[in-house]
Amino acid sequence: MSSPVTPDAPGRAATQPEHRPEAAGPPGPGRRSATVRRFLTSPQALGSSLVLAAVVTLVVFAPLFTAHAPTTADLEDAFGPPGGGHLLGFDSSGRDVWSRLLYGGRNTLGGALLAVAVALAVGVPSGLAAGYYGGWFDSLSNWWVNLVMALPAMVVLLATRAVLGTDVWVLMIVLGVLVAPAFYRLVRGAVAAMRGELYVDAARVFGLRDSRIIARHVLVVVRAPVIIQGALVAGMAIGLQAGLEFLGIGSGDLPTWGAMLNEAFTNIQRAPLFMLWPGLALGLTSATLVLLAASLRDVLEDRGTAPATGRGARRGGADAPTTLDSAGERADLLSVRDLAVTYTLADGSSREVVHGVDLDVRRGEVLGLVGESGSGKTQTAFSVLGLLPEGGRVSRGSVLLDGTEVVGSTDRALRNLRGDTVAYVPQEPMSNLDPAFTIGDHLTEPLRVKLGLSRAQARERALDLLRQVEIPDPERTFRSHPHQISGGMAQRVLIAGAVSCDPDLLVADEPTTALDVTVQAEVLALLRRLQAERGMGVLLVTHNLGVVADLCDRVAVMRDGRIVETGTTERILSDPREDYTRGLLDAVLDDTPARAPWQPREAAQ
């Protein structure tokens, strides 16, 4: 692209958000116009930006809307009623209220703008530098920021006024410095978080200068939160400034909304209406800024929530599973019929990701559920456990687990099934162990709750389980926290936990995918041994056909939410009937010849 993505100067965008990048040229129509469209279709965003635009227009072009100067006082007109070109009448000194409101807005809004600009100018660059480079600058600026944040803003402003005088602009600059840490922290946090992202490394490898990396990669990330924070800070600055003026410590003669409030307050008995106009102006402006910030956040930070399965429900393709070997009678341990899983999306629509799946696992049988990412295999497994993630539900079909219907069961009934009827081994062992508890806690808790064992009994049983899963030093592992053991050990612990209550069915979701290949071999051997010893049924979700060959009796191949083929492992792997299965097998690299030795290029040609 010839025109790089140039984020709007945050200062301007923050306080005049109605000028958002509508001007984005044709190069990026999809994204920008979508953002603008979402912004325009949100009533809150549109309403608040229109009101704010109106306020800003009135204030900026004040001379067009009033013919009177805000400071022309005529005591004869004091407390005069509206009329004769004086829209809101006169104040206690005989000055035109409408005109003071407009010109006062200039100072009030201008002051807020100044404060935000100063805060941005101080906070954003220092936050960028501290987050990106770290090191001594980071330490030093953190120290400084903590100091500034510890200072009470109002007291500092009062002190400033005592030292530097009553100039409202000076006060606003000081206020800007005081609120700069809000931007600093925001930016530093975001930048430090993205510092480790691969695309930043990639940019460095491409020979980009740091300044360019920051401008192109880093600023884009912090743009949205900075704009939102800017709108909030502007509202706050208006409030603080009005507060100071109201206390009578602003600049005396400059018309501001706060000063008008102060004056109105002294005459509240005589002319209560005086409070209304500046109060209304302040309230309206602050409220619209907050509302605008909220809707900007919704628009800019909406990353589009998709269901956990990701890919869409592409229809067509294999409609009827061709070779379901268990279409008639249902297996005794696990029997799934016509299972459909539907997700409710963020916009209220719903999407079916699993379309009518039939599965059977007999007692003591290992069934492999094979498919690529997005095929719905994990969703199917979660349905068996009754544990679909937020937004997902079984929309059709039946799941019989040891004779009990899972679909539509109460949580309580499902809890009764888990542990001793069905147990689960996850893909990511580490994220499935709570770092705050020891391995022993993880293992004994279910034993005590589920089997009602005493503390000592549970401990004995847990140590025994650790020995069964071939953990070298069970006593020490029992006392360890999850971060003290390796991923392979963690998976053994989870397997120990899964078999602790003697389940009839073990659901294992890619149990070895996160492990190194040598560790995988050992975990597979362990699973095979435990399965044989206990006669467990296993539903093994995997993408690895080697794992299937190693462990499974039968295989079901899934694609786009449907089972395309079921059969014995032997048959599926040697004589697949479906093209899709054949494609999967063809992609296996087992028998690919090694690459021929290198030849100098000249010779090769």
Added chain:
Amino acid sequence: MTDPNSPRDPNPAHGSEPAHDPETAAGGHGDTGGTDPKPLLDVRDLRVSFPGKGWRAPRTEVLRGVSLDIRPGETLGLVGESGSGKSTIGRAVLGLVPASGGSISFDGERVDGASRRRRRELSRHIQVVFQDPYTSLNPSLLVGDTLAEPLLAHGVPAAEARTRVADLLDRVALPRDAVHRLPREFSGGQRQRVAIARALAIAPRLIVCDEPVSALDLTTQRTVMDLLLDIQERTGTAYLFVSHDLSVVRALSHRVAVIHQGQIVEYGGADRVTTDPEHPYTQRLLLSAPVADPGRQSERRAEYERRFHARAH
């Protein structure tokens, strides 16, 4: 360990090479590639260490004297498990981590410890494709902007960059309208194509591929591998291909180096290392990977248990 070149010397023009003493080569496993007088990348006795946790803790050695070399247009596969240091080698070559010992030479020039400016110039020749196509592309940049970035960084005029981006998309078989879209609109395999296109943008002579197909589905993995092979045929770029998967490395690499705990334990021609490995660790890697054939897999399992499990218990 072994000299990968000895059976079939690829460069018979250099008369002195066959006389290369295999004993010296076995002494430091890295010297194996020394048959070519001028390797493109030459890593000698590379050491990398990271600060230990806590004050004055000893540094953790991640690489403990690694030597390898890559010739122009060659693919060197680097296999190892997590924590072996395999990715660190790639990152050191790219200048993303500092070397604490040894040397890295590119085209005869020492590049470890190169200045930032020199590093930027070198980036014209050394590029990267990372493992995770989800985090290696900036989610808020259009694909077109991402691809144009290295071009603009090297002073290519904007108009020319635009045409070259379109050409790059053709080369990785992505539709041209991809320039106007965000990474999130693409699948993992397509994103990896974008990442490959970005690495190709300035026609580098070496691409460090850090597990570029590991996050992909089986069928997608195959097509991306084919793409990498095809690109190498056409452009003659060399790859340092880092992976944990012996079978992927086998299909893509001319030579294979096996790394274990920061040291290269076996180094040789792809076919020999991946079919008939000498080092017990490589044998273990090979036997650990299950094959998609129940009969052969049960043989392999039995072999594995006979050789490694009996010893463990």
